[in-house]
Amino acid sequence: MIKSYPPISPxxxxxxHGADYNPDQWQHAPEVLEExxxxxxxxxxxxxxxxxxxxxxxxPEEGTFTFEWxxxxxxxxxxxxxxxxxxxxxxxxxxWMSQRYPEVLRVSENGVRNLHGGRHNHCYTSPxxxxxxxxxxxxxxxxxxxHPAVVGWHISNEYGGECxxxxxxDAFREWLKKRYGTLEALNRAWWTAFWSHTYTDWSQIESxxxxxxxxxxxxxxxxxxxxxxxxxxxxxxxxxPLKAIRxxxxxxxxxxxxxxxxxxxxxxxxxxxxxxxxYPTWHDTQEPGKLAAWFxxxxxxxxxxxxxxxxxxxxxxxxxxxxxxxxxxxxxxxxLLSSLQAVAHGSDTVQYFQWRKSRGSSEKFHGAVVDHVGxxxxxxxxxVAGLGGLLETIAEVxxxxxxxxxxxxxxxDNRWAVKDAQxxxxxxxxxENTVMQHYRALWxxxxxxxxxxxxxxxxxxxxxxxxxxxxxxxxxxAALEAFVAGGGTLVATYWSGIVxxxxxxxxxxxxxxxxxxxxIWSEEIDGLxxxxxxxxxxxxGNALGLNGSYELYDxxxxxxxxxxxxxxxxxADFYAGRPALTVHAYGEGKAYYLASRAKEPFYADFYARLIxxxxxxxxxxxxxxxxxxxxxxxxGSTDYVFVLNFSGRKVQxxxxxxxxxxxxxxxxxxxxxxxxxxxxxxxxRKTGNLL
Numbered sequence: 001m002i003k004s005y006p007p008i009s010p011x012x013x014x015x016x017h018g019a020d021y022n023p024d025q026w027q028h029a030p031e032v033l034e035e036x037x038x039x040x041x042x043x044x045x046x047x048x049x050x051x052x053x054x055x056x057x058x059x060p061e062e063g064t065f066t067f068e069w070x071x072x073x074x075x076x077x078x079x080x081x082x083x084x085x086x087x088x089x090x091x092x093x094x095x096w097m098s099q100r101y102p103e104v105l106r107v108s109e110n111g112v113r114n115l116h117g118g119r120h121n122h123c124y125t126s127p128x129x130x131x132x133x134x135x136x137x138x139x140x141x142x143x144x145x146x147h148p149a150v151v152g153w154h155i156s157n158e159y160g161g162e163c164x165x166x167x168x169x170d171a172f173r174e175w176l177k178k179r180y181g182t183l184e185a186l187n188r189a190w191w192t193a194f195w196s197h198t199y200t201d202w203s204q205i206e207s208x209x210x211x212x213x214x215x216x217x218x219x220x221x222x223x224x225x226x227x228x229x230x231x232x233x234x235x236x237x238x239x240x241p242l243k244a245i246r247x248x249x250x251x252x253x254x255x256x257x258x259x260x261x262x263x264x265x266x267x268x269x270x271x272x273x274x275x276x277x278x279y280p281t282w283h284d285t286q287e288p289g290k291l292a293a294w295f296x297x298x299x300x301x302x303x304x305x306x307x308x309x310x311x312x313x314x315x316x317x318x319x320x321x322x323x324x325x326x327x328x329x330x331x332x333x334x335x336l337l338s339s340l341q342a343v344a345h346g347s348d349t350v351q352y353f354q355w356r357k358s359r360g361s362s363e364k365f366h367g368a369v370v371d372h373v374g375x376x377x378x379x380x381x382x383x384v385a386g387l388g389g390l391l392e393t394i395a396e397v398x399x400x401x402x403x404x405x406x407x408x409x410x411x412x413d414n415r416w417a418v419k420d421a422q423x424x425x426x427x428x429x430x431x432e433n434t435v436m437q438h439y440r441a442l443w444x445x446x447x448x449x450x451x452x453x454x455x456x457x458x459x460x461x462x463x464x465x466x467x468x469x470x471x472x473x474x475x476x477x478a479a480l481e482a483f484v485a486g487g488g489t490l491v492a493t494y495w496s497g498i499v500x501x502x503x504x505x506x507x508x509x510x511x512x513x514x515x516x517x518x519x520i521w522s523e524e525i526d527g528l529x530x531x532x533x534x535x536x537x538x539x540x541g542n543a544l545g546l547n548g549s550y551e552l553y554d555x556x557x558x559x560x561x562x563x564x565x566x567x568x569x570x571x572a573d574f575y576a577g578r579p580a581l582t583v584h585a586y587g588e589g590k591a592y593y594l595a596s597r598a599k600e601p602f603y604a605d606f607y608a609r610l611i612x613x614x615x616x617x618x619x620x621x622x623x624x625x626x627x628x629x630x631x632x633x634x635x636g637s638t639d640y641v642f643v644l645n646f647s648g649r650k651v652q653x654x655x656x657x658x659x660x661x662x663x664x665x666x667x668x669x670x671x672x673x674x675x676x677x678x679x680x681x682x683x684x685r686k687t688g689n690l691l
Contacts, residue, residue: 002687003401004635005309008250008273008348009151011083012046014395015348016151017388019355019369020315021048021084023073024057026356033073035374036356037080042376043369044388047083048355049154049314050074053119055089058136062096065139077149085252086140086150088238090133091157092119097132104129107165109209123163124234125171133234138241145246153242154314155235155253158277160261162227164207173202175226189502190218217420217503224416228263236270254314257298258432263412265453268305276302277315277353280338283328289627292341292646293440296629299345300402301410301451308401308450310348313339318352319367319380327365333678335383336390337644340680343391344631344642348398350391352384394663394682400635404448405616409466410435411453417503418470418495424527425555429495434597435467438491441603446619446630447611458483462614469496469514471503477513484517485587489614492518493594494557495525518593519564519584526556526575535571536580536598542567543583544609550602552580557595564593617688621656628653628675634687641683645675658685 007013018040026032040048050073051058059065077084098105098116104126107113114121122129144150162168180186183199192198197216199205208214208223239251250272255264257278268274280295302311318335320327330338339350357368369384370376376385418431442449450461454476458464464483469476469492477497484490497511506512510522528534534552544567558575564582584591592610611618619630619641627647633640640663645651653673660669663682673681 002403002634002636003308005399005401007399008310008312009083011151014398015343015350015391016047016312017350017391018045018047018049019318019352020052021050021355022053022358024051024054024069025358027057027069032356033076036370037076037082039370039376039381040082040355041080043381043385044392045355045369045384046081047085047151047349047351048077049085049087049351051089052087052154052157053089053092054087055092055136056094058089058140059094062100067139067143070144074144074147074149078147082149083151084149085152085154086144087154088133088137088140088156088242090122090136090238093122093129093132101128101132103165103167104132106161106163107168109162109164109207110211111164111209113165120158120161123165123167124230125163125165125167127167130234130237133238134241137238138245141242141245145242145249150249152250152252152272153239155238155251155271158254158256159231159235160256160259162261164209168230169206171230172207172223172226173205175229176205176222177202179222189504190216190222191504192216217417220420221413221417221503225263225413227261228266228412231262232266232270235267239270252312252314255302257295258301258410260412260415264302264305265412271306273309273312274302274305275312275314275349278313278342279315279317279321279324281324281326281328282334282338283331284326287627288646288648289444289629290440292627292629292644293443294436295338296341296345296443296631297436297439297451299342299347300404300449303346303402304407304450304452308346308404310346310399310401312349312351313342313347314349314351315353316342316350317367318369318384321367322363322365330383331678333676335380336387337646337678337680339387340642340682341644343394343397344633344644346402346633350387390664396638397633397640397663397682400633400638400640402448402450403632403634404450405461406442406447406463406611407450407452407456407458407461407465408435408439409454409464409469410451411469411471413501414454414469414471417499418468420503421470421498424495424525427530429468430554431468434493437597437603438465438467438607441607442611443629444604444624444626445608445611446624446632447607447616448619448632454479458488459486461488462616463489463491463610465491466496467493469493470498471501472497472499472506472511472513473501474513477517480514481517481586484589484591487588489589489610490517490591491594491610492591494522494555494596497522515562517584517586517591518582519562519586519591520579520582520593521560521562522557523560524558526558526573528554528556534573534596536568536596536602537571538568538581539566544606544613546581546605546609551599552596553599554597556580559593559595564591570596620653622654624653625651627651637687639685639687641685643673643675643681643683645677645679648677650677650679651675658688660685
């Protein structure tokens with residue numbers, strides 16, 4: 001069902017456009033604020049994220065608060081029609097706190113406490129740090145929650161990392177007691193009888209450490225879950241005093257691209273809007289479409305965290321970074337293309353790090369809207385201003401959703417478990433790239449995709465892809481079984497259904513809870529050396545109409561059909577002639593099983609046939625040139641089609657027979673469109689009956 005959503009803030013109609021702003025660094029030069037406001041208006045920027053690392057400027061000494069500089073900034077914003085996401089400053093604590101309360105500093109996994117410095121160098125469990133955070137957040141809320149310039153709270157900054165101090169060890173044990181109840185249950189779930197690791201007292205349990213325990217996979221998995229839960233609990237504690245004073249003011253925290261350290265789905269319910277920070281290495285040497293697809297995947301992931309609601313691109317660079325291996329400038333057109341990529345996938349904001357370049361320290365050469373030269377006469381500033389004008393023109397797009405009929409399952413605990421497993425490919429099972437092989441095939445065809453978890457609602461989808469679902473619970477297996485029985489199409493792969501939620505192997509035959517719906521039994525899996533290859537040989541007259549053979553590598557699953565129909569077989573080794581691709585008709589739907597990792601063009605050919613069979617609509621019913629994608633947003637009456645050219649060359653795109661209008665010019669468009677290098681076109685049409 002297509003939905004239209006209200007604006008992120010009722011104060012701003014249309015897109016939010018702005019940057020991280022650090023006036024606390026320029027208190028010695030008050031004239032900078034006035035010049036920045038002039039430049040913000042020129043760049044058509046309407047919102048800034050303020051105070052993200054400003055704790056020392058807000059509380060220079062314990063209990064002494066200096067808000068006057070922030071009063072001045074927000075008051076001048078309000079007078080000039082500029083708004084602020086006001087940040088809580090917990091991302092970096094002041095030096096006085098580290099000196100007076102060393103317990104707030106993290107302890108590394110080797111048991112050594114960190115010195116003061118950097119950022120995110122704090123313990124989320126520390127009672128002192130939690131109390132100091134509560135105090136500063138309360139002060140901010142009391143003073144600014146009803147300020148006319150404030151549109152929401154920016155909670156901390158890029159949460160991440162872990163602490164192994166005594167507070168965290170105790171909290172981990174309490175977390176385990178709540179999860180398992182008894183040591184007997186924990187020992188059974190962790191299979192601690194292995195190597196005589198059985199625990200006889202809760203106090204014996206410590207966090208995984210290089211000089212201690214790291215070989216009990218259930219232990220490692222639970223520690224990662226605990227770190228997520230403890231970080232989420234800290235975030236929740238940050239939000240509480242803000243919501244106590246004004247519950248309707250939205251909160252967000254900026255996330256990072258498919259960050260491995262935290263299960264972001266655990267944060268979704270406490271946040272009013274999802275935001276994330278995107279820093280593609282545009283113009284590097286890899287295939288342009290590959291990089292673009294990775295960041296499209298992330299946009300889809302973050303949009304999906306709250307069921308498809310528009311999200312925020314909280315940080316991106318208007319030019320270059322200073323921390324990537326090679327800091328490339330954005331080529332002409334790329335700023336517009338990469339910003340509209342986020343919009344195409346559901347973002348209602350385009351924001352940057354940073355507004356004005358710092359004069360010193362580690363980010364002084366990081367890209368910014370305002371360079372050290374300090375004026376608007378730069379290429380980057382003009383790019384930003386041009387985008388600001390365009391965002392005003394296409395304001396009608398905001399609030400529209402992305403009508404995805406296809407979803408990819410990507411669970412964090414599955415990712416942790418599959419990468420922790422020893423065998424069958426210890427050089428790396430390449431889980432992320434496996435997911436991306438499937439995603440890119442859909443991206444190349446212009447198929448809207450949600451990126452979901454195994455506990456999400458499957459009912460809205462026609463096709464669900466579950467690449468390498470190594471950790472599969474009985475509940476998830478039953479849900480996928482019901483999805484297929486009800487008429488859905490499932491695609492699963494090798495190395496799926498192997499372990500349960502405790503990282504214990506399923507007994508009775510792999511793929512465990514997926515065995516019935518897939519109609520196969522996996523007996524063995526063969527790991528291939530990097531130089532080894534096999535082949536998938538398509539059977540003549542197979543149900544999908546696949547022809548010829550495809551190259552296979554890395555992993556080959558040796559399976560037995562148990563009701564599934566064989567579509568292709570292995571072409572080499574002692575298992576030549578064994579099934580490599582199957583389909584199982586189950587209830588009203590179908591479940592496909594890919595037994596090996598394939599090279600292109602398999603995924604393109606496979607999914608081209610599958611989406612036709614499943615009746616899935618593309619953004620445009622046409623064949624897109626390589627490196628070009630089309631993405632769709634819709635408000636239920638109007639579809640907005642974004643055609644984005646990441647190919648690095650000028651291309652021609654043929655349109656289907658729908659009646660299109662160019663959103664920018666208002667002109668009717670028929671037949672086809674031409675896209676320049678890094679070009680993008682935004683078309684609209686009436687929403688069809690298929691959506």
